[in-house]
Structures are given as structure tokens and as C-alpha cells.
Amino acid sequence: MPVLSLDDESGTAKSRRLRHVRAILQNGGQIHKNARLAMIEQAAGLIEPCGDCGRPSEGWAVQLVKEGRLRWELEWPCDDCGVSHDGDWGAAPDEVRRPILAEYGYRCLRVEGPISSGGKILRAFRNAFGASIGEAKQSAKEFAEEEGYRGTLVEVSLLAELLRASGIATTIDHA
Numbered sequence: 001m002p003v004l005s006l007d008d009e010s011g012t013a014k015s016r017r018l019r020h021v022r023a024i025l026q027n028g029g030q031i032h033k034n035a036r037l038a039m040i041e042q043a044a045g046l047i048e049p050c051g052d053c054g055r056p057s058e059g060w061a062v063q064l065v066k067e068g069r070l071r072w073e074l075e076w077p078c079d080d081c082g083v084s085h086d087g088d089w090g091a092a093p094d095e096v097r098r099p100i101l102a103e104y105g106y107r108c109l110r111v112e113g114p115i116s117s118g119g120k121i122l123r124a125f126r127n128a129f130g131a132s133i134g135e136a137k138q139s140a141k142e143f144a145e146e147e148g149y150r151g152t153l154v155e156v157s158l159l160a161e162l163l164r165a166s167g168i169a170t171t172i173d174h175a
Helices: 011-026 094-104 118-129 133-145 153-165
Strands: 039-049 056-066 069-078 082-089 107-111 149-151 170-174
Touching (some): 056 094, 069 153, 107 153, 133 149, 149 153, 153 170
Antiparallel strands (some): 039 056, 069 082, 107 170
């Protein structure tokens, strides 16, 4: 994964970004959530060696829904190297999901009542995760046949919103 150094970013911008991540952590990993799902986030603190110099560094793994899309970010401030940041749209890699799930646990999304159209569920998985048709079919099948979809709060919240927009009622529970 490429790492972008933010050394050229102004001190004010770095400070604002770090305050934002700290606010997420202080609010139990969730900062904004409303019925329109404008933005929901979870963050987990990490202590790992800096990717550049190897010194121990406190970082953050963040997963969020922004503008109706799934996004993940990793951020590492290092006293020697500055702040490194990595992130992308779509499904989060294990290095982001694992600490979030360890801190907050799994959530389970379940359908309320019968499913009239498997195509709507397939579309929701494709839109949420950028999954291939085959991956989305497998996820939709497991979701419909088993006891729901298990994932992070961010993932199941986005799926719930996409399904709700398609007329499918869901509930989110702790798994």
C-alpha cells in the first residue's frame, strides 16, 4: 500500500486531522449518524512500528461512510517522520477491519420479513463493497439464507441504508 507523507501539510491541517480522529475515538468510534446516513465512522487506536523508520507509533484505523460510499483510512503520526496517511474508497483491508472489530465487535444486519427480490440485495452488496457479481451473489445468498450479514457497524449501516432505499426493512443487532 502506498503511504503519502503529509509533511508538506500545514501544522493547522495536521492538527485539525488529529483532533478529528481523537474525537472519533472519544465518542466510542462513532461521530455522526442520522437517518440519511450522511456520515458514520468508527476508529480504533493502534500502536505499531512506523512504516518508514520503525519507531513505535500510535496510529488510527478508521472506517467510514461518506457521501453514501464506504471508505477506510490509516493514519500514523511519527515524531521523526511526520504524519503518514493511507486510505481508499471501498471495502477495508484486514489491517483496518481487524482492530475496529476487536474494539467494537461485530454487528449483524437482518432482514425484517420475507425478501421479495434477491436482486435488490445483490445490488446493495455490489454498491456497498464494490464487489464483483460473483462475490455479491455469494454475500447476498449468505445474507438471505443464514442469520444475516456480520460486519462492522459502518458496513452494516451502509447496507441497511441501501436496502431501506430499495424498500427492504432491516434491523442491526450486536452479533
